[in-house]
Amino acid sequence: MAGKLNEKAKQLIGSKAFATLSTVDPDGGPQVSPLWIDMDGDDLLVNTARGRTKARNIERDPRVGICIVDPQNPYAGCVALRGTVVDITTDGADEHIDHLASKYLGVETYPNRQAGEVRLKVRIRVDRVAMQPE
Amino acid sequence: MAGKLNEKAKQLIGSKAFATLSTVDPDGGPQVSPLWIDMDGDDLLVNTARGRTKARNIERDPRVGICIVDPQNPYAGCVALRGTVVDITTDGADEHIDHLASKYLGVETYPNRQAGEVRLKVRIRVDRVAMQPE
Numbered sequence: 001m002a003g004k005l006n007e008k009a010k011q012l013i014g015s016k017a018f019a020t021l022s023t024v025d026p027d028g029g030p031q032v033s034p035l036w037i038d039m040d041g042d043d044l045l046v047n048t049a050r051g052r053t054k055a056r057n058i059e060r061d062p063r064v065g066i067c068i069v070d071p072q073n074p075y076a077g078c079v080a081l082r083g084t085v086v087d088i089t090t091d092g093a094d095e096h097i098d099h100l101a102s103k104y105l106g107v108e109t110y111p112n113r114q115a116g117e118v119r120l121k122v123r124i125r126v127d128r129v130a131m132q133p134e
Numbered sequence: 135m136a137g138k139l140n141e142k143a144k145q146l147i148g149s150k151a152f153a154t155l156s157t158v159d160p161d162g163g164p165q166v167s168p169l170w171i172d173m174d175g176d177d178l179l180v181n182t183a184r185g186r187t188k189a190r191n192i193e194r195d196p197r198v199g200i201c202i203v204d205p206q207n208p209y210a211g212c213v214a215l216r217g218t219v220v221d222i223t224t225d226g227a228d229e230h231i232d233h234l235a236s237k238y239l240g241v242e243t244y245p246n247r248q249a250g251e252v253r254l255k256v257r258i259r260v261d262r263v264a265m266q267p268e
Contacts (some may be wrong), residue, residue, distance in 0.1 A: 018208050020165035020201045022156035025216070029155035029197035030164045033214050033264075063163035067154045071205035074152050080167050082159070130167075 005042065009079040009129060012068045013039050021067035022044060023057035030065075031057055036100040037068070043123050044083060047097045050118040053097050058085045064124060083124040093119035137174065143213040143263060146202045147173050150238050156199035157191035164199075165191055170234040171202070177257050178217060181231045184252040192219045211257060217258040227253035260264060 005013070013019075019037040022030050025108040033054055038045050048055045058064065060087035069078040094110075097119050099120065139147070147153075154172040156164050167188055172179050178200065182189045192198065196219035203212040231253050234246040 018203050018255055020154040020156075020166060020203070022154075022166045022199055024162065024164060027197075028158065028162060029216060030152060030199035031214075032156045032199035032201040034164070034201055034203045034208070034212050063161075065156055065164035065166035065168040069152050069154070069168045071208075074168070074205075078168050080165075082163060082165070095151070095201060 020067045023054050024061040047124045080130045082128040086125045087123040093121040096121045154201045158195040180256045214264045216262040217260045220259045222256040227255040230255045
C-alpha cells in the first residue's frame with residue numbers, strides 16, 4: 001500500500017526546502033545528496049543527470065529514502081520517508097528541471113545546465129512516511 | 135584510509151545546520167532522519183536513543199551516509215559523506231546530548247528527554263567526503 005503524505009509533508013515538499021535523497025551504493029551502503037523536489041499527485045518527482053552516482057544507484061536499486069527539514073523551523077518536525085523509484089525518463093526532464101528552477105530560484109530556465117548533460121526525471125512512489133521530532 | 139574533512143565541511147559541522155543521517159534498514163533499503171552533529175578530532179559524533187530505528191540499524195550495519203546543507207546558503211555547496219560507526223556507547227551520552235543542546239539551542243540541558251530513555255553517543259569514522267553542487 002502506498003504511503004500517504006499528510007498536510008505537513010505536502011507543505012514542506014511544496015516549499016523551497018531542499019530534500020535529502022538517500023540511495024543504495026553498489027556495496028549496499030547508503031549514499032546521500034541534497035536535491036530539489038516536487039510532487040505529481042501522490043508521487044514525488046526529482047531530477048538528476050545521467051551518469052551521476054544517484055542516477056546509477058537508482059537504476060540498479062529503486063529503493064530510496066527522502067528527508068526534508070524546514071530550514072525556517074527545523075524543530076517543528078520534518079518529513080522522512082521510504083519510497084520506490086517507479087520511472088526514470090528523459091521525457092519532459094528538461095522542462096521539469098526548469099520547473100524546479102522556477103520553484104526554487106524564481107527563474108524561467110535552469111541556470112546550471114552542463115554541456116552534453118542528459119537530464120532525468122525520476123518518479124518516486126511513497127511507501128512509508130514518518131514525521132519525526134528531533 | 136579515512137576521508138578528510140575540508141574546511142567547508144568543518145565549518146558546516148560546527149554550525150547549527152542539521153545533518154541528515156542515512157542508515158541501512160533490515161531489508162537493505164535506506165532509512166533517513168535529521169539529527170544534531172558535532173566533531174571530535176576527525177570523527178563525527180551524533181546522539182540517539184536506544185531502540186530507535188536508526189539505533190537498531192547501526193547496531194546491525196555500521197555503514198552510514200551523512201549530508202549537511204547550509205540552510206543560510208543552500209546553493210553554496212553541501213557536504214555529503216560515507217562513514218562507518220566505530221563506537222556506540224552510553225558512556226558520556228547524556229553529557230553529549232546536553233552539549234549538542236548547547237550548540238544548537240543555546241541551553242545547558244537537553245530539553246526533550248523522555249522518561250526511561252537511554253541516550254547513545256555514536257562515533258562515526260569518515261570514509262569518503264564529497265562536496266556537491268545542486
